[in-house]
Amino acid sequence: MLYALFNIAFVVAAPLIGKLGDRVGRARMIMLGYLTYLLMSLGFAFATTPWQVVILFIIYGVFYAIDEAQSKAFIADLELERRASAIGVYNFVTGLIYLPASLIAGALWLLHPASAFLVAAGLALAALVVFLFLRPDRKRSSDASLACHVEQ
Numbered sequence: 001m002l003y004a005l006f007n008i009a010f011v012v013a014a015p016l017i018g019k020l021g022d023r024v025g026r027a028r029m030i031m032l033g034y035l036t037y038l039l040m041s042l043g044f045a046f047a048t049t050p051w052q053v054v055i056l057f058i059i060y061g062v063f064y065a066i067d068e069a070q071s072k073a074f075i076a077d078l079e080l081e082r083r084a085s086a087i088g089v090y091n092f093v094t095g096l097i098y099l100p101a102s103l104i105a106g107a108l109w110l111l112h113p114a115s116a117f118l119v120a121a122g123l124a125l126a127a128l129v130v131f132l133f134l135r136p137d138r139k140r141s142s143d144a145s146l147a148c149h150v151e152q
Contacts, residue, residue, distance in 0.1 A: 003057075005057050006057045010068075021069070021070050030071060031132065033063060036062065038124035040056055041124060042117070044114075045114040075087050
């Protein structure tokens with residue numbers, strides 16, 4: 001039932017997230033996704049009642065709606081000439097990372113279930129900080145403006 005609720009939240013949130021991403025920008029949506037995942041992971045680490053888990057699965061569905069579409073749209077915005085290849089590489093790398101990540105999460109779960117979520121929250125925080133620092137979307141726009149100045 002929880003995964004059905006997750007899927008319902010995903011389906012309901014996806015078009016709204018897409019519209020919001022078009023309005024505020026994909027980089028902001030990706031940062032919102034990292035923040036949502038961070039808070040959701042902390043929630044799972046400290047949840048003690050069934051209703052908390054239900055709410056967290058709804059939040060997970062919303063996070064997944066952000067992550068699934070906005071990351072691919074962000075990549076397509078960055079790589080204008082080879083969009084499909086860029087998204088394919090992203091999916092390939094992500095797929096390669098999922099297996100060891102799942103094994104590590106499973107080992108952490110066996111040690112102490114909350115530890116898996118605390119590590120996930122820490123990784124989400126690290127990803128948010130790195131993304132804020134690197135901001136690949138700003139680098140691309142500054143490269144484009146630099147190219148315009150060089151041409152003139």
